[in-house]
Amino acid sequence: MRRDALYxxxxxxxxxxxxxxxALRHRRRGRHVAAQWALGLRFPHEDLRGLAPGAHAAFTAARTEALWRDRQLIGLTSGHRDSAVQWRMFLTEIARTGSEAVARQRVLPPAESAHVVGIAMDVRPVEGARWLEAHGWRFGLYRRYDNEWWHFEYWPGEPPQRLPHAGVSRPNRAPGRRPAA
Ligand SMILES: [Zn+2]
Structure with a gap:
């Protein structure tokens, strides 16, 4: 989209x-800080609060590199959500689709949502998401679902399995409890 290229x-x-x-105020972190300032002005409504520290660091490092190296912008549409907000979204999706199973393909209940834990990031625009899909692994950031180009999660250890949608049951994250492949 031309507008995105201009932005x-x-x-x-x-x-x-x-x-x-x-650079004057933050010395060697100057490029990182300048990128966050500029992105904050481009995406004034984004809210990074509540992201887990590792996820926050990975996200800001990744978009710093995307901006300086490849001139790609990555904005946060939705990061951390509290349980009440997630419940409301889940119930709204059930009402919209008329089915809990279908709703789960797009929105999970709070106990299962990576947004509630603070390790999920919905990003925009599409170009930024594509950049993150190609390069995010170096920061521990992975796209999780085929049906959500915008949804990324922070997995610092082993990469997660890519799933068709959120409604597919997830492999257990606890080490040692992974099903034998
Ligand atoms: Zn999401």
């Missing part, structure tokens, strides 16, 4: 303009 150019330019101040 990418402007945001990269902005990061470059902010770099001297960021």
């Amino acid at each position: 990418a150019r402007l945001t990269t330019l902005l990061a470059r303009l902010l770099l001297p101040v960021a």
